[in-house]
Amino acid sequence: MSKPIDYVATFVAGRGAGLNERAVSGALYDAGLIDAGRDWLAEGLAVDAFLSVAGHDLADLRSRLLAAVADDPIDVIVQPTIGRRKKLLVADMDSTMIGQECVDELAGLVGLREHVAAITERAMRGEVDFENALKERVALLAGVTLAQVETLLTRITLTQGGRQLVRTMRAHGAHTALVSGGFTQFTEPVAARIGFHETRANLLEISDGALTGAVVAPVLGREAKRAALIELRDARALPHDATLAIGDGANDLDMLREAGLGVAFHAKPKVAAAADARIDHADLTAALYAQGFRREEFVD
Template identity: 70%
Template sequence: MKSVATFVAGQGASLGEAAVRRALQGASIAAFALDWLAPELACDAFFDSDDLDASRAGLQLALAAAPIDVIVQPVDGRRKKLLVADMDSTMIEQECIDELAGLIGIRDRISIITERAMAGELNFETALRERVALLAGVTLDQIETLVTRITLTPGARALVQTMRAHGAHTALVTGGFTPFTEPVAARIGFHETFANRLEIVDRALTGVVKDPVQGRAGKRAALAGLRERLGLPHEATLAIGDGANDLDMLREAGLGVAYHAKPKVAEAAHARVDHADLSALLYAQGYRKADFIA
């Protein structure tokens, strides 16, 4: 099978040909061509492989001490037509529920629950309802002010805008809440969103999440539904996320990428990005730096 390993330097790091060739040698891979997608940042190495899992494991082991990510996949089908992405700590740099908790002085209390839920130690739906119940009384005015302080993850807008420009459909699929997802999706440029809805009375949260809760199963179903609606094959889909509630969505995708993720998620995903920003997903699809749309 004709395969490609895409090497991407971590944020603030640089990538040289010597590092690429050392990693290939360490994984016993004989590449027949190198193609630089961005000088000192990203490089494709093409090779033949009958066992992509072994090639991936060998390269990750060879790069274990280096701030370099590597994504290994078949060459055919690497350019995706559907992107589904988690929001919190993936497309944005915050966990919105923790930010809401900060408004009423209980950030530490809620952050502990969030961390355990994202690590897969707690049931997502139960943990979500428990945390939202503590937010009763937070007002929409407070939320609207908080939304203005949300920061995008480096590479987020370029990822979505570049894929859209090349005909891909994009969806923000999150366990977060619509007062955040709608403005975030607009800033980044997503076609549509799937998110949880909060009960609001007199412009304040009641502490209730409306049914159905968008969790692990809902994320997978959203990807599968979009794929069917768009008439796409399995391999044409790309998913990215960081938490345990993203696992089924990542596994459902043609390429599921764990982004700066919890260990359980990184180990289970098809690929992992631990050092680079979200532009790594463009390089993984064979886009060159000159192709990026900010």
């Protein structure tokens, strides 16, 4: 009986780039590894390299392979071969499933985009407390009307690969949730556009058709995101390894660490360094390739 393969390294080309055998072989060689077989998931875009390296530390394997592709527009996700297909997806919204930070977009309506964006950047880097930073930014939005919010919704752009990620996982029996430190006025329509089963987010206080500048308590932040993942996982009696979380900011860190596979997507340095996996170059379909899905299995 052949020896089981312990780990798989999934190589995914960055957006606009390509992938070939030489690049994969070179990365494995530089990392001091020999693969035990290849499986191309999408020709020229994504490939699984199976690694028979019993006794090796997973964190060390990840570090070595990330270093090996550091100069190339290639992402590599290393994980055990068992349990790759996930049954729960929990994803952040702003700068993850969409291309904007909604609070910054709202601030643009009152001429404070640059000021608010600077606070947002510090919060996402983990330099300031998320809850206090959120309250500070929302206080500046008093008077923005719901009609203005509706206009902003037409400018929200979905991140490439997000619909495919959510709809493909749903088609294979996974539950999907958009869990955001943002606001329900944005998460609900975005979740509907992408195809999420449900969403969790903060609620802006409204009076006479306009924002009051307050967030309705409790504020959904870093710990609440982790708690949401645990609640959704336990409600379905899923094991830890059956969960996938994706985010980009410091308020996603606890959620990423709680997941069976936590993916930092085009993330802030602190988040990318702490996550199990990172997507720095490719779009969100990389999270499907990481689960072993072939391109022809994607639901567009």
